[in-house]
Amino acid sequence: MNVNGTPTRTIWPAREGGAVWIIDQTRLPHEFVTQRLNDLGAVAHAIRAMLVRGAPLIGATAAYGVALGMAEDPSDEGLARACQILLATRPTAVNLRWAIEAMAESLRALPPDQRALAAWAKAGAICDEDVALNEAIGDHGLGIIKDLARAKGVEKGGEGRINILTHCNAGWLATVDWGTALAPLYKAHDAGLPIHVWVDETRPRNQGASLTAWELNSHGVPHTVIADNTGGHLMQHGLVDMVIVGTDRTTATGDVCNKIGTYLKALAAFDNAVPFYVALPGPTIDWTVNDGLREIPIEQRDAAEVTRVWGRTAAGALEWVTITPTGSPAANYAFDVTPARLISGLITERGVCAASAAGLAGLYPERAPAPVPAGSAEGKGAAATADGAL
Known part of the structure; x- marks a missing residue:
């Protein structure tokens, strides 16, 4: 970039x-x-x-x-x-x-x-390799955005726009280049599609307001920074056509661990029938983990990230400012887990698949665990819950 x-x-x-x-x-x-x-x-x-x-x-x-x-x-x-x-x-x-x-x-x-x-x-x-993987994610995600544009009747140079909400920063600053969740947005913008991005501020470190907005602004992509709690309201009023986020770890069954607050966006999207996609390269899949909620360690960072903010003062100085009362403790859970059932699809360098064991196995057959015999109790359970690739 x-x-x-x-x-x-x-x-x-x-x-x-x-x-x-x-x-x-x-x-x-x-x-x-x-x-x-x-x-x-x-x-x-x-x-x-x-x-x-x-x-x-x-x-x-x-x-x-x-x-x-x-x-x-x-x-x-x-x-x-x-x-x-x-x-x-x-x-x-x-x-x-x-x-x-x-x-x-x-x-x-x-x-x-x-x-x-x-x-x-x-x-x-x-x-x-990371650059190549992320550009391929952008190409596959672009297809989804084009489909949304056609369904909405939005064309190049015409009226209307495609509103996409994203959380945290999964752009080129989170990768070597291109980004994961933002790669399809850059591809769409460069292709002339009229996209607009709702940028969650993403407390406590404000990666959305600080990093995603900086990226989009540098590339000329129309966007608006919003408070983290605004996304549900926008979805209720039909102002979000799609949510796309990145992930720090995805399980072999399609659960997604991402920046804290992602789960709440997924719940709001599910309740309002807004497509919720997760963009990720193959190396982000942890094939050793099946239950994200119970098996993924959640990093807890310094409470100061919650109690303080960093920014430019009216006088032009860059300073840390404390925003909580002296003596008030703060908890800083850095990530949460979004269950696969809330995810519309996973956008990878190999294509788009369902957030499921079968969906991921269809794209990565060489990495997927060996199938369980159909006659076993485990096999019956797997057959009852599997979804195929999209």
């Missing part, structure tokens, strides 16, 4: 090697600041402190973290240590584990003196 007319990714290697550059997302939207990460410790801090965030970007950054770790200590012990440090940074997003395991698997078979160079190449390949 473009920043001030310059094609930009969210992470890129330093020209001279031995370091990577990132966009410090904690400074947006008021300042565009880049940070150079020179070692494993700097990468771990960037992930933990959310200088980088979004499941795909966390994974890509971790891959470069392993590469920088190999420059420091390419031994078996060094590889294990780098993986352990990075795995501990964020517990919920599955792409982190996926990228680290992919790096470790590719490096273990190599002698230590070859690992640093190989790790650098592998991390770059993971980043390039």
Whole structure:
């Protein structure tokens, strides 16, 4: 995507090697600041402190973290240590584990003196793959938006618009490029479709108001920032044609773990018959988990993210401001789980499928668990609940 007319990714290697550059997302939207990460410790801090965030970007950054770790200590012990440090940074997003395991698997078979160079190449390949996956998600999601436009009678250059609501930031800032949930929106806008995006502010870190709005504004996509509690009202009055969000972890059965508040949007969409889609690349699927509500660890972050907000004052200074009474405790659950039954479809790089075990297995047959024998109790239950690909 473009920043001030310059094609930009969210992470890129330093020209001279031995370091990577990132966009410090904690400074947006008021300042565009880049940070150079020179070692494993700097990468771990960037992930933990959310200088980088979004499941795909966390994974890509971790891959470069392993590469920088190999420059420091390419031994078996060094590889294990780098993986352990990075795995501990964020517990919920599955792409982190996926990228680290992919790096470790590719490096273990190599002698230590070859690992640093190989790790650098592998991390770059993971980043390039993420860009390709997300652009493909955009292409498949574009088809859904075109269908909505036809059903609504909205055409290029005509009257009316397609109203799409999104939550948190699942744009190119959450990935290496393109984004997941926003990729179809960019494709639709670039194709000339008259889309308008309702942008949830997404408390407590305001990723919608700070990051999604900044992205859409930079790309020229019409949008309006709304308070998190506004979406249900808009749906009741027919002002939302579609909801599309991203995900930090999707179970093998189609449950989706995403930024806190996603579940409430899904409930409102279900009650008002508004299509609710989730966009995700294959690496975000956790094939080891079936019950998202019980099996996915929910990160609880610093209460200060709830009690304070960061922004520009009337005088132009950038400051943190406390918004709660001194002594009032705050809870900060970072994610919630949306059950598969509330999801209209999953938009992946391989196509669109039902949010179900059968739907995902249809797109990823090589990853899906082996089928349970039809005569068993488990098989009967699976047959009764399975949905096919859309």
